[in-house]
Amino acid sequence: MKKNEEVTIQSETIFNGRVISLELHDVKLPNGRESKREIIKHPGAVAIIPFKEDGKIVMVEQYRKAMERNLLEIPAGKLEKGEAPEVTARRELEEETGYGCEKLKHIISFYTSPGFADELVHVYEATGLYEIEDHLELDEDEFVELVEVTLEEAEEYITTQRIFDAKTAFAVQYARLKENK
Amino acid sequence: MKKNEEVTIQSETIFNGRVISLELHDVKLPNGRESKREIIKHPGAVAIIPFKEDGKIVMVEQYRKAMERNLLEIPAGKLEKGEAPEVTARRELEEETGYGCEKLKHIISFYTSPGFADELVHVYEATGLYEIEDHLELDEDEFVELVEVTLEEAEEYITTQRIFDAKTAFAVQYARLKENK
Numbered sequence: 493m494k495k496n497e498e499v500t501i502q503s504e505t506i507f508n509g510r511v512i513s514l515e516l517h518d519v520k521l522p523n524g525r526e527s528k529r530e531i532i533k534h535p536g537a538v539a540i541i542p543f544k545e546d547g548k549i550v551m552v553e554q555y556r557k558a559m560e561r562n563l564l565e566i567p568a569g570k571l572e573k574g575e576a577p578e579v580t581a582r583r584e585l586e587e588e589t590g591y592g593c594e595k596l597k598h599i600i601s602f603y604t605s606p607g608f609a610d611e612l613v614h615v616y617e618a619t620g621l622y623e624i625e626d627h628l629e630l631d632e633d634e635f636v637e638l639v640e641v642t643l644e645e646a647e648e649y650i651t652t653q654r655i656f657d658a659k660t661a662f663a664v665q666y667a668r669l670k671e672n673k
Numbered sequence: 674m675k676k677n678e679e680v681t682i683q684s685e686t687i688f689n690g691r692v693i694s695l696e697l698h699d700v701k702l703p704n705g706r707e708s709k710r711e712i713i714k715h716p717g718a719v720a721i722i723p724f725k726e727d728g729k730i731v732m733v734e735q736y737r738k739a740m741e742r743n744l745l746e747i748p749a750g751k752l753e754k755g756e757a758p759e760v761t762a763r764r765e766l767e768e769e770t771g772y773g774c775e776k777l778k779h780i781i782s783f784y785t786s787p788g789f790a791d792e793l794v795h796v797y798e799a800t801g802l803y804e805i806e807d808h809l810e811l812d813e814d815e816f817v818e819l820v821e822v823t824l825e826e827a828e829e830y831i832t833t834q835r836i837f838d839a840k841t842a843f844a845v846q847y848a849r850l851k852e853n854k
Binding site: 516519522556565604606611633662669 | 677697
């Protein structure tokens, strides 16, 4: 038994969707009492920080329905079943930006919302970018716009909340730490 | 109409829970086609990066049911209805760590999982920490353990994945940038 483990007494799958599923667990707490946990299951995702030779970061702007607004983010995408994260990273980079990369380096993996979801994002740094002619196309329900930004612009966009999500905020700090080295 | 807006044709609330709710939207895409969007609604949250005088960061370890494991994170918690984020931040800091703070500074706010959830986390830096006797107690279904770590230990815990979530990874980078200044 793990420290402070919450053991499932019974669970129910409320919803099984294309992206996420929702489970409701009755759990036994460490003090013996019972509680309920609402849990989102997600297949996991990758995010890529693509650096151009001149230091610019390649990002994509897209409409995010959950927030009903556009956000400027680093390229990212869901893992397909059985697909290695590095393969997903190269595919998403090509689909969303038209770039291939000579070097793809794993930086970190993190859970995005550990309080209610198991989504794990694997973050990669992509360098040695080159344009791919006849590159892979986006999924038919994806509409993204390429925006290449300097580090200073990215930091400015954080204050104006055009950049407004955790993985991209992490990426901008990563770029700043790299620049300061 | 916003750029690339996805207009809801109809929507359905699948689940309305204690923490999250789940909506399913039929949307009209920018190209006129239709698709479905699975959306998690969340009340929003705060996270606090508490720095002690000696530079140590105050974190909490707790069992996270979605991952079925313990994670070491910066203190955090959900917004109560109508509560200002700064009030939530002071309350969660006190409940989870027993510390009050003289100074609470807003650093950034970010969406954690913009692809499927509207959870917005407001991140604060807390300094001038002092222990509160008879401090606020945790919610009755919360069990957390205080761990005070140096920046070097925090960076080590990222590589060993004891620290394994986006907001805490962001916090450790923030501390490193501050240290390097």
